[in-house]
Amino acid sequence: MFNEERHFTAPIRWGMVGGGRGSEIGYAHRASAARDRFFQLKAGALDLDAARGREFGSHLGIEPERCYADYQALFAGEAARADGIQAVSIATPNDMHYAISKAALEVGLHVICEKPLTFTSTEAQELVDLAKAKRKLFAVMYGYSGYPMLHQAREMIHQGKLGEIRIVTLQFAHGFHSTAIEEQSAGAKWRMNPAISGPTYVLGDLGTHTYYLMEMLTGLEVDELCCMRQSFISSRAPLEDNAHVMFKFKGGAVGTLWASSVNAGSMHQQKIRVIGEKASLEWWDEYPNQLRYEIQGQPAQILERGLGYLAQGVDGICSRIGGGHPEGFFESWANLYHRFALAIDALEREDHAFLEQLWYPDVQAGLCGVKWLEACVKSADNGAIWVKF
Ligand SMILES: NC(=O)c1ccc[n+]([C@@H]2O[C@H](COP(=O)([O-])OP(=O)(O)OC[C@H]3O[C@@H](n4cnc5c(N)ncnc54)[C@H](O)[C@@H]3O)[C@@H](O)[C@H]2O)c1
Structure with missing residues (x-):
C-alpha cells in the first residue's frame, strides 16, 4: 500500500x-x-x-x-x-x-x-x-489507466500468465445519449459538433480510453484496422454515436472495439478482455477492484485489489487502502496525478x-490515440475498408 x-x-x-x-x-x-x-x-x-x-x-x-x-x-x-x-x-x-x-x-x-x-x-x-x-x-x-487491477493485469500479461495473446475485445458503450440529449445539455452538444469535438465523437470521447488501456496492458501494435461508424440520431452526422473497429495486430493477434453512446440502459460498460493461448483476463470499469482470471480447464478466479497474492509492486504503487474497502475513479486519477508529480520532480x-x-x-500515448482516430475515420469514411496503421 x-x-x-x-x-x-x-x-x-x-x-x-x-x-x-x-x-x-x-x-x-x-x-x-x-x-x-x-x-x-x-x-x-x-x-x-x-x-x-x-x-x-x-x-x-x-x-x-x-x-x-x-x-x-x-x-x-x-x-x-x-x-x-x-x-x-x-x-x-x-x-x-x-x-x-x-x-x-x-x-x-x-x-x-x-x-x-x-x-x-x-x-x-x-x-x-x-x-x-x-x-x-x-x-x-x-x-x-490508474486503476490498480489494470496494473495487475499488465504484470500478469508481461509474466506470460496468458501465454501468447490471440484476441482482445474492447468496449466502452454507455446509453446516456440514446435520445437527442444534446438539445438540453451543453456538455453533450459540443461533443457532437465537429468544430469543437474534432473528427469523431464516441471514438475520441470513449474509444480512445479503452484503446489506450489495450496498448498499456498488452503492448500490441495495430497493423491494420477496419472501422464502421454511424449516427443513430441522424442530426449527429457526420459524427458517430456508435462505432465498431476490427484490428489485425502485428504478430498475428486480432481484436475488436465497440464505442457507443446509444447502448440503451447501459451505465458505462467499459470492458477489456485479453485472451491468450492458456488463459484470459477480463476487467470492467464498473467493478474496478476485481480482475477476472480464467485458466482453460479450471474454475474462474476473481482477483481482488489490496491482497497479498497480487504481483509484487502492484499494491505498493497504487493501492491506497486494504482489500475489501472499495477504491474507485478518484483513486485511479489520484494515482496518475501522483505519478505526474514524481515525474515533474525527477x-x-x-x-x-x-x-x-x-x-x-x-504525450506519445496521446499521439498514438490521435493516429488511431485518424485511421478509424479513414477506414469508416471510405466504406469500412481495411487501412494500414
Ligand atoms: N479523462 C476523462 O475521463 C474525461 C471525462 C470527461 C471529459 N473529458 C475531457 O475533458 C475535456 C472537457 O470536458 P467536459 O466534459 O468537462 O466539458 P464541459 O463542457 O463540461 O466543460 C468545459 C469547461 O471548459 C471551459 N472552457 C471552454 N473553453 C475554454 C477556454 N478556451 N478557456 C478556458 N475555459 C474554457 C468551459 O467554460 C467549461 O467550464 C474534454 O476534452 C473531454 O474530452 C475527459
Missing part, C-alpha cells in the same frame, strides 16, 4: 485552464491533484466566461489577481511572477487542447492535457517534439534513471 509521503520539498504550483463551475471533469482534476498534496492550485483561467471563471476561482481559494480571463493572460501573468505556476492542466473541450498545450510548453510549463489530445496527428507530433525540446512533462489524462532534478522506470500516460 502506498501513502502520501512527499519525497520532494514543496508542492508543485499548479494552474488549470477550463474545468469551470458545472463542467463535467474539472472537479475530478482538482480533487485528484490535491489528493496527495503534491499539487497546489494557485491560478486559473477556468471558464470561457471570464467573469464566471473569476468568481468560481475565488470560491476555490485562488487569489483574485490569479483568476485570469483567458489562457494567454494566465500564462503571461504567471510567467511574470517569481512564484508563478510550474504546471497546468487543460480541461477545455477538445478544440482548444492543441493551442493551449503549445502555449503552455512555450512558456516552460509542465502540461497535463485532456484527451483526445488534438484534432490531427501533425499537431500531436508537434506537441511531442516541443515537450521534448523544452524538457517538460506532458501527460494525457487517460484517467482509467525531470527537474534530471533523474533520468528514475524517469525511465516510471510509467504514466504521456
Whole structure:
C-alpha cells in the first residue's frame, strides 16, 4: 500500500485552464491533484466566461489577481511572477487542447492535457517534439489507466500468465445519449459538433480510453484496422454515436472495439478482455477492484485489489487502502496525478534513471490515440475498408 509521503520539498504550483463551475471533469482534476498534496492550485483561467471563471476561482481559494480571463493572460501573468505556476492542466473541450498545450510548453510549463489530445496527428507530433525540446512533462489524462487491477493485469500479461495473446475485445458503450440529449445539455452538444469535438465523437470521447488501456496492458501494435461508424440520431452526422473497429495486430493477434453512446440502459460498460493461448483476463470499469482470471480447464478466479497474492509492486504503487474497502475513479486519477508529480520532480532534478522506470500516460500515448482516430475515420469514411496503421 502506498501513502502520501512527499519525497520532494514543496508542492508543485499548479494552474488549470477550463474545468469551470458545472463542467463535467474539472472537479475530478482538482480533487485528484490535491489528493496527495503534491499539487497546489494557485491560478486559473477556468471558464470561457471570464467573469464566471473569476468568481468560481475565488470560491476555490485562488487569489483574485490569479483568476485570469483567458489562457494567454494566465500564462503571461504567471510567467511574470517569481512564484508563478510550474504546471497546468487543460480541461477545455477538445478544440482548444492543441493551442493551449503549445502555449503552455512555450512558456516552460509542465502540461497535463485532456484527451483526445488534438484534432490531427501533425499537431500531436508537434506537441511531442516541443515537450521534448523544452524538457517538460506532458501527460494525457487517460484517467482509467490508474486503476490498480489494470496494473495487475499488465504484470500478469508481461509474466506470460496468458501465454501468447490471440484476441482482445474492447468496449466502452454507455446509453446516456440514446435520445437527442444534446438539445438540453451543453456538455453533450459540443461533443457532437465537429468544430469543437474534432473528427469523431464516441471514438475520441470513449474509444480512445479503452484503446489506450489495450496498448498499456498488452503492448500490441495495430497493423491494420477496419472501422464502421454511424449516427443513430441522424442530426449527429457526420459524427458517430456508435462505432465498431476490427484490428489485425502485428504478430498475428486480432481484436475488436465497440464505442457507443446509444447502448440503451447501459451505465458505462467499459470492458477489456485479453485472451491468450492458456488463459484470459477480463476487467470492467464498473467493478474496478476485481480482475477476472480464467485458466482453460479450471474454475474462474476473481482477483481482488489490496491482497497479498497480487504481483509484487502492484499494491505498493497504487493501492491506497486494504482489500475489501472499495477504491474507485478518484483513486485511479489520484494515482496518475501522483505519478505526474514524481515525474515533474525527477525531470527537474534530471533523474533520468528514475524517469525511465516510471510509467504514466504521456504525450506519445496521446499521439498514438490521435493516429488511431485518424485511421478509424479513414477506414469508416471510405466504406469500412481495411487501412494500414
Ligand atoms: N479523462 C476523462 O475521463 C474525461 C471525462 C470527461 C471529459 N473529458 C475531457 O475533458 C475535456 C472537457 O470536458 P467536459 O466534459 O468537462 O466539458 P464541459 O463542457 O463540461 O466543460 C468545459 C469547461 O471548459 C471551459 N472552457 C471552454 N473553453 C475554454 C477556454 N478556451 N478557456 C478556458 N475555459 C474554457 C468551459 O467554460 C467549461 O467550464 C474534454 O476534452 C473531454 O474530452 C475527459
